[in-house]
Amino acid sequence: MLKFFTTFYNGFLDRVKSLLGSFDPPNSFSWQTLIMLSLFSVFMAWLATGLMRDLLAHFGCIFLILGVYWGTTANKALRIGDVPLSPWITGAITSIYIFRAFVGELSPKALIAWPLISAVIAALPPCLDENFKPKIPPKEKRQNLALLLTSQLILSCWFQFYFVVQNWLIEYPTLLTDNFRQSAFVVQMPTLEVVNIPQVKILPRGISILDLTASKLKDELNDKPWSDVERVLLPKKREELLRKITNQVKEEMKQEIASAQIQIKEDEFWQVEYKNISMRGSGYNLELQALWQGPRSQSEPYSITKSCQITPVNEQIGEESFQISEVKCNPATGWGVGESFAATQ
Structure with missing residues (x-):
């Protein structure tokens, strides 16, 4: 056992010495010197305070960027075919530094800017002479530079498009219910099936809006004297009641979003309509319809x-019998519940 630990300890020391040896500057003018200056600046920044700390931290990052670019450029093994990886490695560090130091957070914009920063770094050597003065790149390199810049611009646009779609899915979760089969850019990934764990079906937010509307309708009309309910269901009173319920639903949905601290913006694109009330037996039938006017794959709104039934029921209290209302609502049907369909106009 002692021999094992001795061998392990010696091997660990050898690896540490080898790692430190790779950063041992062969002379004062080398990329290893810049890395050492970077580490020294970071250490001094840790000891300093105020403006001096920030200044030393900036110098540490700049030395690191220059050292990494120099070291990765000198390493001929860091290539894919004839394309050196040095600009993209340096570009990643530069992008992180810029957005951390000047923007204050490492946002998705850092990834979006990374290809463009890398393209600029890769294009600098042909555009600078030995004295670091601007020059016109040679003719044989101009085509490659144009391809480099345009390809990195396209890559940056694709990163931007990815984050735009992800933000849409956060702000408009109903989009997850839509069909992307016709899209040339968006692919809906299938949900992984886990044994003994049922898949959760993603439903449009309009169902929650209709459920809350139906709940408010029950609060207003359920267990009320039938004669009062019939008066409320007259056209003028009915419009006032439905307008009141609509405002209550909007306010509660806003409070739900605020309490959950989520950024859902789709509620304003849900239009709730109340179809004309119709007689059904001895009672009435009221259909609630939610129309999705937001982003969708079809031109027609979904x-x-x-459907809610408002019917009279007999209530017996002692020897006295009278009618009260009973409100029952069926489960929502339509887009996203069963088979998707568009609203008929």
């Missing part, structure tokens, strides 16, 4: 319908 609709979800919820």
